[in-house]
Amino acid sequence: MSTGYAVRCRQVEKVFGAGETAVRALRGVDWDVPLGEISMLVGQSGCGKTTLLMVLTGLLDASAGTVEILGEALHALRGERANRFRLQNIGFIFQQYNLLPALTAAENAALPLYAADVPRRAATERGRALLHTLGLGARADAMPVELSGGQLQRVAIARSLINEPRLIVCDEPTASLDAESGHAVMELLRGVAVSPDRAVVIVTHDNRIFEFADSITYMEDGRIVRRANGNGSASFRPPSVPDRMH
Numbered sequence: 001m002s003t004g005y006a007v008r009c010r011q012v013e014k015v016f017g018a019g020e021t022a023v024r025a026l027r028g029v030d031w032d033v034p035l036g037e038i039s040m041l042v043g044q045s046g047c048g049k050t051t052l053l054m055v056l057t058g059l060l061d062a063s064a065g066t067v068e069i070l071g072e073a074l075h076a077l078r079g080e081r082a083n084r085f086r087l088q089n090i091g092f093i094f095q096q097y098n099l100l101p102a103l104t105a106a107e108n109a110a111l112p113l114y115a116a117d118v119p120r121r122a123a124t125e126r127g128r129a130l131l132h133t134l135g136l137g138a139r140a141d142a143m144p145v146e147l148s149g150g151q152l153q154r155v156a157i158a159r160s161l162i163n164e165p166r167l168i169v170c171d172e173p174t175a176s177l178d179a180e181s182g183h184a185v186m187e188l189l190r191g192v193a194v195s196p197d198r199a200v201v202i203v204t205h206d207n208r209i210f211e212f213a214d215s216i217t218y219m220e221d222g223r224i225v226r227r228a229n230g231n232g233s234a235s236f237r238p239p240s241v242p243d244r245m246h
Helices: 050-055 077-089 104-110 109-116 120-133 149-161 179-193 206-212
Strands: 005-015 023-034 038-042 066-070 090-094 167-171 199-203 213-221 223-229
Touching: 005 050, 023 050, 023 199, 023 223, 038 050, 038 206, 050 066, 050 077, 050 167, 066 199, 077 090, 090 149, 104 109, 104 120, 104 149, 109 120, 120 149, 149 179, 167 179, 179 206
Parallel strands: 038 199, 038 213, 090 167, 167 199
Antiparallel strands: 005 023, 005 066, 213 223
């Protein structure tokens, strides 16, 4: 496999159920995700985007076909080895943030380090330092309930980056944000998550952020039907981000 790709899918199928009630969610998907780019996956609800995202991260097993992530065949990873691979190599960002309300912003950012048995104090300080890099240093000790939507998403971004994974996977990361906050989140992702040996995959309905894509892949009825080059530039770096994001 070429080292130039974060993801390679070949003839991937996913079937839920069996017999007459079987649902073919993925129908022979071929998809390459290059390193160093933001790749967006778009299509109407129910077309298979989220299913494909779960298959390529190993959260669901493919019914047929092959998936390789950073040169590793997912079907060969099982149990603790699969969990360790995800923890070390894949960062997740979701629309609903999924922060723990009883932890501070810095502690939420550090959660993957806690899971990797990094001492709590050292892990929390790394979370605090990363939040500072993302322009949220002054709010590192705030509780989630005290943060705006854009600030919550920056904490989620910090959590996804804390282990320095090479693949960042995002499911509707800007859908619940206003246009200004959504653009600020995308500028952060472009500036800190994209590098020559890292890739970002974004499932989205939000056409306001298409300008940040290096490529856009369109799905329909479980198939990839079209690919297009985006307007993003892997060499783009955002200006400094103010500490307050509405």
